[in-house]
Amino acid sequence: MTKIFWVACPECNGKFYCQWHELRHKRIQLLCPYCGHRFLDEESPEITE
């Protein structure tokens, strides 16, 4: 089973999930599918893992 975590976009507050092993604590920018904003996981106002 692939581990995921949920984030919220700091720009539009849209929630989406990412692959935990690829993106969590990696300092790789996430791309919001709703508004196209790029941000780090640590910048998300809400993280559920």
Ligand SMILES: [Zn+2]
């Ligand atoms: Zn967004």
